[in-house]
Amino acid sequence: MPTDVSYDVRELLTRxxxxxxxxxxxxxxxxxxxxxxxxxxxxxxxxxxEEVVQETFIRIWEKRQHLRDLEKAQAYLYRMFRNVLxxxxxxxxxxxxxxxxxxxxxxxxxxxxVSEKLRLEARLALLQESLRHLTPQQANVFRLxxxxxxxRNEAADRLGISPHTVRNLLAEATRVLRTKSGRLELAILFFxxxxxx
Numbered sequence: 001m002p003t004d005v006s007y008d009v010r011e012l013l014t015r016x017x018x019x020x021x022x023x024x025x026x027x028x029x030x031x032x033x034x035x036x037x038x039x040x041x042x043x044x045x046x047x048x049x050e051e052v053v054q055e056t057f058i059r060i061w062e063k064r065q066h067l068r069d070l071e072k073a074q075a076y077l078y079r080m081f082r083n084v085l086x087x088x089x090x091x092x093x094x095x096x097x098x099x100x101x102x103x104x105x106x107x108x109x110x111x112x113x114v115s116e117k118l119r120l121e122a123r124l125a126l127l128q129e130s131l132r133h134l135t136p137q138q139a140n141v142f143r144l145x146x147x148x149x150x151x152r153n154e155a156a157d158r159l160g161i162s163p164h165t166v167r168n169l170l171a172e173a174t175r176v177l178r179t180k181s182g183r184l185e186l187a188i189l190f191f192x193x194x195x196x197x
Contacts, residue, residue, distance in 0.1 A: 009074050013067040016060070024064075027077075028057055035081045047132070048088065055136055056084045091143070131177075138173040141166050 012030075015023035032053055039049035060067075060080055070076050131139050137159075144155040145166070152170070156163040 009077070010070065013070060013073050013076075017064050017067040019064070024057075024061060027060070031077055031081075032057075038081075039085060042085070042089075051136060052081075052085050052088050055088075056081045058136075059084065133176050134173050138169050138176065141169040142173045142177075145170055 009027075009030075012023050012027050016027055035053045035056060036049050039052045040046065043049060043052075060077070063080075067073075067076075131142065134142060140159060141155055144150045144158060145152065150158070152163045152166045156166045159166070
């Protein structure tokens, strides 16, 4: 058995490239903890760390044909993890900025404006919490279409999936949100149902 760690990783990645699920499981077990630890330090949230690690390994599996004969196998894995992590933080920053702009719009400086701002903030927090019930792919589709305003075709292009899959994921996301989020106001439910019309 080779003692050189980089050689072991290259060999493991070659097996993963061939579709070897046992090798993929070994790769996951080897890198899950370091990836998880870094993400926990940066985010402080277990859910975030789990989601980022899961998405990293989903992408590694989806791009497994590129794993064969990598010069710097371990660097490739860490770069993949870093990219997923940065995407997550960029997305969260954009989401917070969008929510802040909406809240600023409703802040008129009067008691009525503050009250409306608090109600809107509560609605947005409730919607954000409800998104946690979705799978990562459903949440990605929902955010791209409902929060960023992309069309189904644009979302499909960005995610590398078919528009038909986007439609199905959006419909399923809407169903899950309706089921799990009984406290959502009718206006928000109407907003969600726009995807089906």
